[in-house]
Amino acid sequence: MNRNLAIKLGVIGVLIMLLMIPLLLIGGMVSDRQALRDGVLADIARSSSAAQALTGPLLVVPYRKTVREWKTHEKTAERYLEEREYRGRLYFLPERFELNGHIATEQRSRGIYQARLYHSDNQISGHFQLPAQYGISEDYADYRFEPAFLSVGISDIRGIENDLKLRFNGTELAFAAGSADRLLSSGVHAPLPALDGVNGQRLDFAFDLKLQGTAQLSVTPLGRETLVQLSSDWPHPSFIGEFLPVTREVSATGFSARWQTSFFATNFAEALDDCVSRDDCRAFNSREFGVSFVDPVDQYLKTDRAIKYALLFIALTFAGFFLFEVLKRLAVHPVQYGLVGLALALFYLLLLSLSEHLPFATAYGVAASVCVALLGVYLAGVLHSAVRGGVFAASLAALYALLYGLLSAEDYALLMGSLLVFGLLAGVMLLTRKLDWYALGKPA
Structure with missing residues (x-):
């Protein structure tokens, strides 16, 4: 593997770490909104009757x-x-x-x-x-x-x-x-x-x-x-x-x-x-x-659960970009990696704000749809192909659908998450099983 490829991997790793900052801020906002909600509920109980x-x-x-x-x-x-x-x-x-x-x-x-x-x-x-x-x-x-x-x-x-x-x-x-x-x-x-x-x-x-x-x-x-x-x-x-x-x-x-x-x-x-x-x-x-009579899984708990999978989403998306670079000889700039990562992070902010006004399923569908549409249009230009942009958008839509299943499952979330990660890893391994990593940096 050549030096440029190693530098690119390092830059991608740094971008992932930097994207954790907005995710942590959004996670803190979830806790703050939940505390505000709990205070309002306690005030309603004081005004009527408690447990x-x-x-x-x-x-x-x-x-x-x-x-x-x-x-x-x-x-x-x-x-x-x-x-x-x-x-x-x-x-x-x-x-x-x-x-x-x-x-x-x-x-x-x-x-x-x-x-x-x-x-x-x-x-x-x-x-x-x-x-x-x-x-x-x-x-x-x-x-x-x-x-x-x-x-x-x-x-x-x-x-x-x-x-x-x-x-x-x-x-x-x-x-x-x-x-x-x-x-x-x-x-x-x-x-x-x-x-x-x-x-x-x-x-x-x-x-x-x-x-x-x-x-x-x-x-x-x-x-x-x-x-x-x-x-x-x-x-x-x-x-x-x-x-x-x-x-x-x-x-x-x-x-x-x-x-x-x-x-x-x-x-x-x-x-x-x-x-x-x-x-x-x-x-x-x-x-x-x-x-x-408390809702066992409310919108704040579901949003907090979703944020726990944000790192996986970003890593999988960046891994897809990297595979395109090494398999199709396409160049994706680190700035483009960063913009896509920010769009993925802002999904959770949209989800939090919409779920306070809409049913969680509707809020999730709206937030996921606008993010997938934005990324599909953007990636069509980045990857120089509407088909490739559509494939990436469809893959993201499938990931969001799987994530919603994880959030809705109270007893099987860990099992479903484990199977999802295993399936994605198996797909990457099958796609790259014949790839000569040492040959990537050599001239054609």
Whole structure:
């Protein structure tokens, strides 16, 4: 290989490195626009309602306990009986908890950005089994019980869309604002009528909850047996949390999912005891499941993925030019290499800007079409042939089509990318398998 050819390869390598500068700038712009979008979505959530987490219900029974203790007087050494009163609360988890919900999604716009909100229509029911003497094994007479209440944790109460009414053992009761208990933070509670704490009883409950939120909905499975069924018109659910649904169906028109857990799987009785007695609520607050309504692959993520293949595109195009030079004895100036590389880099800027206003597939098609048309016309002049320019344009169009397939595939992107690179390398090797590289620099 002669010296001029080696210099040409070096210049091409330097051009590729220089073209990484605009690509890095465009990549940074993608991150900035994504951060701006996320800030707008967070602002929309603050103005309406955020992601919702539903915990409960819990049956809470406040009490006062009298403690008697013999003490000795410091000065007279006389013994006396001291009585002190402690306040506390008993907590009871549902024996059975059921939630049946249908979720409808909608989009809210602010400028060019859109946030996905949902409206969840939930029917919640179940029952508690109150043990005799509230399960107290000590002297029951030392306890004085205050009115019990049912507490439901709702992470953002601004999303409640209906007047909540509790159906409790055949009686309709009104909910009041606030969970009235530190374990559940924000939410609602319903004061209950007098309970039969001496003999114990079964307590049935049911209520309807219409809830608005953004991004995701999660449920904490507090029941000894928990059954949750959710359906929605959202076709791209992402199931989140500690437990996956036991059955699920996902289609282009939406999804349906069913969760079922028990105390054996959740160990919520112990988690609740740790939270109450040791003030360690990490396990109690972390064992939840639900669904996320965020688009799994949005336009910014797809654009960022596309930029990761930019170096491959530029290298393949320059390799095609180089093959034309060595096989057809055509001279392509480094400036022409650079202009073609800039056109390939600007495709990603066009894609980013268009995808903020158009569906990603349309934006991709428009950006790819104008770039292929520009390069086809330009290369027809550079290669001194309309046919050669058309062949290059068709090759670029095929590469853009393959790249779109890579961006759309969530699970097979690596496999498709590997096969693409292998196929292109095999094509170059087959085209140059009889080329005498040492003879390129010798006179004819």
